[in-house]
Each structure stands twice: as C-alpha cells, then as structure tokens.
Amino acid sequence: MNRKARAVWQGTGKDGxxxxxxxxxxxxSTPYSFKTRFENEKGTNPEELIAAAHAGCFTMALAFQLQGAGFTPTELATEAVVSIEQQGDGFVITKSALTLNADVPGIDRAKFEELARAAEKNCPVSKVLNAEISMNFTLA
Known part of the structure; x- marks a missing residue:
C-alpha cells in the first residue's frame, strides 16, 4: 500500500x-509557509501533520490492541504534541508527546497500560519517528 501527497513551493524559504x-x-492546496511553521499564521506545517498522523496512528493501534484483548472502547481521544528544536544550522523533531483520555468499560488500569504501551511502541508512525516518544493517559 502506498499513500501520496504533493508539495508545491514558490519563492524563498522565509518569504515563499x-x-x-x-x-x-x-x-x-492547503497553504504552508515559514509563518505557518514558526509563527502562528493560518495554514498547516509539517510538524502539525506529523502530530495528527501520530495521534491517529497510535489511537487506531490502541483500538486494535483493545479489540484483540476483548475490550471495546467507548472513546479514545489522543493529542500529540510534536516538538521541533534548532540544532546547529538546522532543525530537528525531538519529541512526540501523546496524551490520551480513554473510556474503556471493564478494563483495569494495569491491563490498559500494557495495551497502550504496546500501541505506543508498535504503531507505524512511532516506528518511523527518530524522536523521543512519551505517552500519558487518563482512564475513565
């Protein structure tokens, strides 16, 4: 399976x-620019898209982990915060912090944490990120 996206850029790095x-x-044709990446102009940026991909991938992986263990979540809500830091002359994505709020009837905290840690480690986006990954959760 392959998924595709395209980027088109006009102008310089800072002003384009x-x-x-x-x-x-x-x-x-979703806009992105220096200002959407490093300031707060309306549009998207690569880190926001990676955060969305990581939140979505982890949450789906956890749903499969729970299903395999015989649990059906009422809701899994995940926020991912991706950090980018300047290192030398460039920038590096250093972290992705997942925060999960979960409502899973009939599961105990220890079993939920076991399944959530497996999802954190094994979702494909976690595997591709060369960054520190953390996961905190609240279980209703």
Missing amino acids: SGQLTSDSGVLS
Whole structure:
C-alpha cells in the first residue's frame, strides 16, 4: 500500500509559500509557509501533520490492541504534541508527546497500560519517528 501527497513551493524559504495536496483530497492546496511553521499564521506545517498522523496512528493501534484483548472502547481521544528544536544550522523533531483520555468499560488500569504501551511502541508512525516518544493517559 502506498499513500501520496504533493508539495508545491514558490519563492524563498522565509518569504515563499507552498501548498500541500493529498490524493484523498483531505489536503487540497492547503497553504504552508515559514509563518505557518514558526509563527502562528493560518495554514498547516509539517510538524502539525506529523502530530495528527501520530495521534491517529497510535489511537487506531490502541483500538486494535483493545479489540484483540476483548475490550471495546467507548472513546479514545489522543493529542500529540510534536516538538521541533534548532540544532546547529538546522532543525530537528525531538519529541512526540501523546496524551490520551480513554473510556474503556471493564478494563483495569494495569491491563490498559500494557495495551497502550504496546500501541505506543508498535504503531507505524512511532516506528518511523527518530524522536523521543512519551505517552500519558487518563482512564475513565
């Protein structure tokens, strides 16, 4: 399986701008620029997209872990915060911090943590990130 997205950029790194488009159409000429990445201008940026991918991947992986163990979540809500830091002349994504709020009837905290840690470690986005990954959770 392959998934595709395209980026088109015009201008310099700091003053230029670009658009991101995905084959699914979810991103359709979505703007990104220096200002959307390092300031707060409206648009997206690579780190925000990685955070969304990591939150979505982990949450789905956890749903499969729970299903395999015989549990059906009422809700799994995950926030991912991706950190980018300057190192030398460039920037590095250093962390992805997952915060999960879960409502899973009939599960005890120890079993939930075991399954959540497995999802954190084994979701494909976690495996591709060369960054520190942390996961905290609240179980209703």
